[in-house]
Amino acid sequence: MSYKEAQKAYAKLGVDTEKAIKALQKIKISMHCWQGDDVGGFETTGGASGGIQTTGNYPGKARTPQELMADVDFAMGLIPGKHRLNLHACYGIHKDKVVDRDKLGPEQFKPWVDWAKKRGIGLDFNPTYFSHPKAADGLTLSNPDPKIRAFWVKHGIQCLKIAEYFGKELKSPCTINFWMPDGYKDEPSDRLGPRQRMADSLDKIFKYKYNKKLVVPTLESKLFGIGVESYTVGSHEFVMGYAMKRGILGLLDMGHFHISENVADKISSFLMFYGKVAFHISRPVRWDSDHVIRQDDALLGAAREIVRMGPENFIVALDYFDASINRVAAWVLGMRNMQKALLSALLEPSALLKKLQESGRFTEQLVLQEEIKNYPAGAVWEEFCRRANQPAGEEWLADVAKYEQNVLFKRV
Numbered sequence: 001m002s003y004k005e006a007q008k009a010y011a012k013l014g015v016d017t018e019k020a021i022k023a024l025q026k027i028k029i030s031m032h033c034w035q036g037d038d039v040g041g042f043e044t045t046g047g048a049s050g051g052i053q054t055t056g057n058y059p060g061k062a063r064t065p066q067e068l069m070a071d072v073d074f075a076m077g078l079i080p081g082k083h084r085l086n087l088h089a090c091y092g093i094h095k096d097k098v099v100d101r102d103k104l105g106p107e108q109f110k111p112w113v114d115w116a117k118k119r120g121i122g123l124d125f126n127p128t129y130f131s132h133p134k135a136a137d138g139l140t141l142s143n144p145d146p147k148i149r150a151f152w153v154k155h156g157i158q159c160l161k162i163a164e165y166f167g168k169e170l171k172s173p174c175t176i177n178f179w180m181p182d183g184y185k186d187e188p189s190d191r192l193g194p195r196q197r198m199a200d201s202l203d204k205i206f207k208y209k210y211n212k213k214l215v216v217p218t219l220e221s222k223l224f225g226i227g228v229e230s231y232t233v234g235s236h237e238f239v240m241g242y243a244m245k246r247g248i249l250g251l252l253d254m255g256h257f258h259i260s261e262n263v264a265d266k267i268s269s270f271l272m273f274y275g276k277v278a279f280h281i282s283r284p285v286r287w288d289s290d291h292v293i294r295q296d297d298a299l300l301g302a303a304r305e306i307v308r309m310g311p312e313n314f315i316v317a318l319d320y321f322d323a324s325i326n327r328v329a330a331w332v333l334g335m336r337n338m339q340k341a342l343l344s345a346l347l348e349p350s351a352l353l354k355k356l357q358e359s360g361r362f363t364e365q366l367v368l369q370e371e372i373k374n375y376p377a378g379a380v381w382e383e384f385c386r387r388a389n390q391p392a393g394e395e396w397l398a399d400v401a402k403y404e405q406n407v408l409f410k411r412v
């Protein structure tokens with residue numbers, strides 16, 4: 001079906017495809033640098049540890065900042081539109097000696113800022129509370145040892161400064177997301193103490209008067225992790241309460257809930273009480289496995305909520321890491337899937353559906369919700385890609401295959 005025909009079909013439902021394309025062009029997604037090297041970073045060669053895990057050993061992962069930058073560039077070259085890059089503190093670029101986390105500063109991130117400036121894209125940030133000897137027991141901001149807590153508080157403050165630097169240099173507010181792996185493998189005897197210590201540490205971090213125009217702090221909750229199955233200090237309730245009290249944003253990671261929970265359902269309440277919603281778009285398979293996102297019901301459901309409540313009210317960042325497939329393809333596929341999910345939501349006859357709900361016409365609502373699934377969204381996606389000068393279909397994979405042969409597989 002041609003774009004013109006699709007446009008007509010949607011128009012009959014009161015959906016303006018031109019408006020949908022324009023809205024999608026405006027949505028910037030924060031692409032996570034850590035898909036490129038299995039959350040390895042540049043401080044050690046040991047890989048990620050502490051509550052998160054990658055599986056797989058597909059050849060060709062980025063080993064240096066130059067390789068990671070090249071891979072990000074390549075991936076971004078196959079994604080319609082301009083987006084953002086999400087960095088982790090363990091991706092600092094160090095000269096001879098690795099600067100420890102409590103002393104990191106803009107200096108270690110200048111090459112990234114230069115990289116981003118050249119491309120006209122914004123950077124987001126994350127302190128790294130894992131893959132470090134002082135996080136070896138999985139306790140950082142809630143550690144019973146005040147010295148260790150102080151170390152991680154300092155890290156948080158330094159990271160706020162780095163986020164300020166990103167925001168200022170790139171003239172685009174930097175979202176900085178705090179996720180701490182803290183928790184216990186088995187049932188704890190004291191659940192309150194660690195949470196009080198965590199809150200106290202966070203208070204100390206946010207005492208630093210960061211520039212609110214440049215930095216948007218978010219706090220990510222989690223249900224459990226590998227090795228911390230029974231108790232997570234930064235649980236959903238902890239985060240909701242703390243973030244609300246502090247005037248920062250809670251962040252929803254789609255992999256951090258019971259598998260049967262509907263994350264899409266949480267969004268409207270978040271929006272009502274926080275004003276904005278921050279997201280880690282991910283895909284759990286039986287557990288928080290961080291699979292590459294697919295156009296599944298969970299993703300489409302989240303996208304619909306984002307669109308219905310105004311994309312400008314959302315911070316959309318991806319968070320997954322699959323080491324069993326080509327890592328560049330994983331980025332491109334996930335970013336394009338996110339865009340496709342948003343487009344399908346933008347093509348929803350939402351005014352009409354809302355009216356059906358409000359007037360209790362549930363049969364019509366159900367039928368329309370289902371029928372719309374077979375409307376020609378593909379033709380609109382093709383048009384969107386054509387305007388962005390990007391391939392609409394799987395052709396992009398051939399480019400990745402060439403890159404794999406010429407660049408990735410040469411990394412041995």
Ligand code: RNT
Binds near residue numbers: 034039220319
């Ligand atoms: C871990 C959290 C966290 C990390 C990144 C690397 O379960 O989802 O967001 O994935 O910070």
Ligand code: ZN
Binds near residue numbers: 179220253280319
């Ligand atoms: Zn996350």
